[in-house]
Each structure stands twice: as C-alpha cells, then as structure tokens.
Ligand SMILES: Nc1ncnc2c1ncn2[C@@H]1O[C@H](COP(=O)(O)OP(=O)(O)O)[C@@H](O)[C@H]1O
C-alpha cells in the first residue's frame with residue numbers, strides 16, 4: 001500500500017525510443033503542499049517523464065513512485081493521483097456527464113460526483129453535450145474534471161494551458177494554488193517559464209532529457225545576472241583592460257562588447273583609466289525567461305551554471321537562443 | 336473488478352456503436368429467417384418432398400454466421416477505439432492494473448455479444464416462424480441446441496474481436512483486416528489447401544471453425560430429419576451444399592469446431608491482454 005505522503009520521487013529515470021534518448025538518468029522529487037513546475041523546451045522529455053510516472057510508459061531504467069509505490073501498484077489509482085495529459089482524448093459521441101459517470105464508476109465514486117466536478121471546472125452548462133463539439137479549452141476543463149473525480153491527493157498536469165483562454169489560465173492558476181495550499185501536491189509541466197512564474201514555488205528544469213536545474217524559483221530568480229553592453233572607441237584595448245581587471249568580455253554581432261556580471265559604472269571607470277572613449281553603454285538584466293533559454297540550450301550547461309562557472313554562451317544570448325527558437329517561440333500568454 | 340466492468344458497460348451504452356451493430360444483426364437474422372424459409376430454395380425443396388423439414392434451423396445457423404461478424408467488429412472496438420480517440424490514457428489512469436481493465440472489457444463486451452446472440456436467435460426464429468410456420472423448427476430441443484450453439488459462437492467471436500482489437504490497436508486496420516479476412520483471405524487459404532491436397536485443413540481455419548459451432552449442429556439435424564421423413568438416401572454432398580450457406584463443414588462435429596475456435600479466441604484474447612499490459616501509451 002502507498003504511504004499517503006503525497007510525495008513524488010523520480011530516480012535515475014531513463015527512456016529511449018529506439019535511437020532517441022527521450023529521458024536520461026533523471027532524478028527529482030516533488031513535495032506536497034507546493035506547486036512544482038516541470039520545465040523544458042518542446043521535445044525535452046516532459047511528457048515522456050510524466051507518462052512514465054503514471055505507468056503509461058515503461059522506463060528503460062530507473063523508477064518513479066507516487067506515495068512510495070509505482071503507479072501500477074496503487075489500487076484505485078485515480079483516488080491518489082489525477083492527471084491531465086497532452087493528447088488525452090474523449091469519445092466524441094459521449095456527453096460530458098456520461099464520460100464522467102463512466103470513469104467515476106471505474107473509481108467507485110458516486111454519480112453525483114460527476115456534476116460536482118463539472119461545476120468545479122465551469123462546465124455545468126455543457127453536461128449533456130457531446131464532447132465532439134467541445135472547444136480545446138472545454139476539452140482541457142473536462143480533462144481536469146476527470147482528474148478531480150477521485151478527489152486525488154496528487155495532481156499532474158502536462159502543458160494544461162494549451163487551448164485555455166487567458167481567463168481560463170488565470171482560473172487554473174488560482175485553482176492549483178489553492179489545491180496545493182491544502183497540503184496536496186501539484187506537478188505541472190510547461191515549455192515556457194514565464195507562463196509558470198506566478199504559479200509555481202519550485203521548478204525542475206530539463207533539457208534534452210536531463211535535469212539542468214532543480215530548486216526554488218526564488219533562488220533561480222536571485223541568481224539572475226546582469227551585463228553591460230558597451231560601444232567603445234578602441235574595443236580591443238578595453239577588452240585588454242577588462243581582462244586585467246579579471247573581467248570577461250565578448251563581441252556582439254553589432255560590434256558592441258558585452259561584459260557580464262558587472263555594471264556600467266565599473267566599466268566606465270576602467271575605460272577612463274585606460275583612456276578609452278565610450279560612445280554608449282547599456283545595463284542589461286537577464287530575465288528569468290532568458291535564463292531559462294540559457295539553461296536549456298545545451299545538455300550540460302546546468303552543471304556549469306550550478307557551479308557558477310563562466311558560461312561561454314552568456315556573451316551572446318542571441319546566438320544561444322537561435323538554436324532554441326524552433327522549440328521556444330510559442331505563445332506569450334502568462335500563467 | 337466489478338467497478339471496472341460497470342465502467343465498461345457504461346462506456347458501451349453511452350455511445351451509439353452497440354445499437355448501430357445490433358441493427359444489422361436484427362435485420363439480417365429476421366430477413367434470413369423469413370425470406371430464407373419462405374422464398375428460398377429450401378421452401379422449394381420442401382414442396383418437392385411433400386413433407387415439412389426444419390429449414391428454420393438452417394436459416395438461424397446462416398444468420399448466426401453473419402451476425403458473428405458484427406459481434407467480432409463490436410469486440411474489436413473495445414480497445415482499438417480507445418486508442419483511436421486516446422481515451423485509453425484515461426482508462427488506464429482510472430483503472431489498475433491494466434490486466435484487470437482488459438479483463439473487464441472482455442466480460443462486458445462478451446456479455447453484450449451474448450445479447451447480440453439472443454437477438455439473432457429470437458429474430459431469426461421469428462423470421463423463420465413467419466416464413467415456414469412452427470413446422471420449420473422441428474423438435475424444440477433441436478431448436479434450442481442450434482440457438483445455444485449460436486450464443487456460444489457469438490460470445491466467442493466477440494472475445495476474439497476484443498483480443499484482436501487489443502493486438503492491432505489501430506481501429507481502422509482492425510476492422511478492415513477482420514472484414515478482408517472473413518470475406519477474402521480465408522477462402523483463398525481454403526482453396527490453396529484444397530489444391531495442395533489438404534482437403535480438410537480448411538476446416539481448421541478460424542471462420543470455418545467458428546461457423547462450424549452452429550452449422551455443424553444445424554446441418555446434421557436437418558439431414559437426419561430429411562432421411563427420416565423421406566426414407567430416402569441422402570448423399571454426403573447434400574451436407575456440403577448446405578454448409579455453403581449455413582457455415583461449418585462435414586469434416587468436424589460441432590464440438591470439435593467449438594474447441595478449435597475457442598482456441599483461436601483464447602489465443603487472441605491472451606495476446607491482446609498481454610500486449611495491453613506492456614504497451615507504451617504515448
Ligand atoms: N512514441 C515515441 N516514439 C519515438 N520517439 C518519441 C516518442 N515519444 C516521444 N518521443 C521523443 O522523445 C523526445 C521527448 O519527447 P516528449 O517527452 O514528448 O517531450 P516534451 O513533452 O518535453 O515536448 C522527443 O525527441 C520525441 O520526439
């Protein structure tokens with residue numbers, strides 16, 4: 001039997017589909033009473049991980065447990081964990097209420113529960129409509145209603161904002177926060193950090209199937225770094241003096257210099273001492289989203305970042321971001 | 336387990352598929368029973384011989400072997416349709432272990448398949464009654480024997496369908512391959528066997544064995560009655576000719592057909608069950 005802790009633990013989880021390593025040696029834990037964001041670009045292995053956690057995909061190695069046991073060993077699993085997954089469907093000819101009553105029967109909850117969860121997700125008016133006529137947002141709400149049928153202790157959501165309108169997203173955010181506030185567990189995935197910034201307490205960030213960051217969102221935020229962009233009369237000489245002062249600098253495509261981890265004042269003083277004229281300076285603070293791009297732009301950046309080492313990609317985040325664009329330029333809507 | 340079976344029943348009866356496939360069962364069995372006995376050559380035979388024969392048994396056998404196709408198609412959708420509309424994810428998230436879910440599906444679908452069998456038997460008999468009167472059924476026990484064999488056939492075909500659908504998963508592929516097999520491939524295989532000199536091998540093929548469950552009850556009873564009531568010699572070819580319509584073959588007695596077909600149904604059900612337990616749902 002499970003331990004009722006509401007804790008999720010993933011240990012050494014790997015999965016390959018033929019030659020593709022979707023998830024590699026992934027370990028993290030999710031604690032009850034908080035909302036944990038599971039972040040990574042498209043194709044980084046989020047869905048695969050969540051489906052392994054839910055017993056839908058068999059891992060190549062490693063294990064994932066909910067309340068101390070693998071999903072397959074939970075008797076009446078839907079009363080322990082509810083999930084809203086990508087590409088989770090409904091029979092188009094079945095009404096919302098009948099859908100919920102069918103699955104409610106499987107988990108042994110009374111039929112009234114169907115109408116309760118419909119009310120909860122704001123779908124009461126569509127109870128007798130067939131799901132084939134539902135919008136994407138209504139599908140998401142019905143999927144959430146299904147996940148809540150068994151009044152689970154753990155809620156897992158895979159990119160739930162897809163298809164939800166801003167109002168729905170705001171509602172979901174509030175719902176998840178209050179769900180976690182009752183001491184229950186929420187694990188939610190997204191490919192956009194910005195979307196989750198106001199929803200999550202902790203984040204697990206993965207890139208190409210590997211964990212690159214696991215910790216508090218606040219900590220990540222405070223680790224945000226800044227840099228200075230400088231246009232100098234003699235950039236070569238400026239680089240020289242910066243190096244002597246123990247600083248690093250890189251050229252940008254427009255000819256400007258980027259100096260990380262410093263401010264314009266320090267750079268201006270240095271330039272004055274070296275007798276270099278400056279034509280323009282700009283302080284830049286890397287926001288959370290850029291940090292996220294950075295973390296996920298290479299398989300091993302996380303380790304370097306965590307050690308506080310100099311990251312070559314830091315100099316030109318624009319370049320670093322380009323190879324990410326396919327995956328990351330998605331929607332802007334915040335969560 | 337009871338909860339899972341209840342869930343499967345609800346899933347079945349909250350969409351249209353069950354009655355969409357029941358309609359042809361009812362229409363075909365009633366039509367075959369009525370027209371088969373009244374207008375068909377069997378009626379002519381009866382007039383020539385000047386005696387009543389249990390032709391109703393033959394038409395019930397014939398319609399059963401049409402109806403089993405719908406039972407198999409119905410069964411095939413049990414798992415395959417859930418993969419098609421991706422509700423299989425929800426099904427496995429709300430029922431565990433997976434083996435129990437597939438078991439529940441087998442129970443629920445086989446029960447509905449049994450219902451199809453009852454409908455086929457009742458409407459087939461009703462049609463026969465209208466076509467040839469009560470005389471067309473012979474001894475009530477014979478009638479019940481044919482009906483009972485028909486129910487067995489319907490249940491087993493449904494089970495085979497559930498297993499097949501769980502193996503193939505793709506619902507379009509499952510449906511088309513069932514249809515193509517029944518109407519094309521098995522006859523090709525049978526004729527290949529005959530040409531190779533293996534005349535009785537065809538009777539071991541699934542559709543022939545499945546058809547034999549009821550056909551090999553109905554035809555021998557009919558031939559027996561024919562012999563008794565006319566007192567004439569009936570050549571063995573007569574059985575072959577009847578088997579073309581009723582299903583079955585002279586090679587096996589009905590219970591051998593039943594055993595063979597139960598083997599097929601069990602292999603497909605076990606295969607589908609095992610695969611469903613392992614398959615990644617991505
Ligand atoms: N069924 C599958 N067969 C082959 N490759 C797959 C399958 N599912 C996922 N993948 C691959 O695994 C990787 C991770 O995919 P996924 O877990 O869906 O990522 P995410 O949810 O983060 O977008 C991708 O490269 C994807 O192409």
Ligand SMILES: [Mg+2]
Pocket residue numbers: 043046047048086158159
């Ligand atoms: Mg995904």
